[in-house]
Amino acid sequence: MNKPVFGLILGGILGIFDGLTALFYPETVPLIVGIVIGSTVKGMIAGIAIGFFARKVHSIPLGVIFGLGVGLLLAYIVAAIPDPSLSRHYYLEIMVPGGIVGMIVGLATQKFQTQIKK
């Protein structure tokens, strides 16, 4: 398994769990299927981008920073999509965890094949 594929899978899995946290907010429970699918796709896109970056750049700090950037950007795009069923945009609730998930994927993709090679 190479870094982009690993990033894709890890980003997708973390995206599912991240999306499922919407269950804790009563107002988003009716939209949970859409949220989980969106969060998974977002995680996969972020994961593959971070994975490609990790293949080119071998640096844990840069990988984590790139992950943060991609995570924040994609989370911002998702949060900014207007939804008439919701009373407001959830920038903070989506972007902050999205950024941290990006950092986790960034760290994991940097470490992934280095450990396998050893």
Added chain:
Amino acid sequence: MRQINDQVVARLRDACELPDLTGTKYQLVTRIAAGGMGTVYEVEDVELNRRVALKVLNIIDSENASSDAVGRIAEEARILARLEHPSIVPVHDVGMLRDGRPFYVMKLVRGLRLDEFRSKTNSLPILLRTFQKICDAVAFAHSHAVIHRDLKPENIMVGEFGEVLIMDWGIATTAGRAEKRGTIIGTPAYMSPEQARGDVEQLNQRSDVYSLGAILCFLLKEATAQRRSLRAIHQKAMAHDPIRRYPQASDLAADIANYLDGLPVSAYRENVFEGLWRWTTANRMAVILILTYLLIRTFFLFFFRH
């Protein structure tokens, strides 16, 4: 009649010992070190215009017509020539001086001896990585059926870029070579029990593993007291019974690599809590990120819920 004092005698002896390099392409620069069997000089290779080290048999050994000593220095050169490895000093040339003493020329190693390096370095990862390189070189020699038999900090050099060079293969032997029973050679502090007994039939690569364990112990000093797995590694390497030691130097190196990577080591069976702690320590950054994620999610759950 005037008497010559000890100082003058010593100077005369040193002058007599100096090798006559006439007829060779080397010019004497200075004496580097003297061992039990030979003396090493820094010389200039005038053809290639570079400094190299020349090891020559001591006069006293050659005058005693010790064919064993002559043979051993030739054997040392042959062994070194067989072992082409970045951490084993390479031989460039062999020859005979006009006085009949054999010599060989090797790379001039610059750096610190391992004991000097240890006194200047306290970083455990650096010390362990250095030790790993030593193990790798010894494992390479073992793979060519060569046993060093005198591994000790004084015989290991660390270069300015962290490269390691194992020196003094003067008493190295090839596995299975017949030697006189009762012969005790090596350095007591780093010698395996079977080597100290002169039990030459028992000598094999596990004897070098014992010496490596003693070197590890020297490198770690008080650091091992707090780290059970590291202590277990050097205790296994230095087991009194050779069967209980690591079979190969590469196995010892692998355990050190596992320790550095935060993986379990074969020498120590850890309990669940120790395993969890080791994993957490090895993946500190991932643990911090996951905990931060969970904290933020919890925070949002309690303070941003509508």
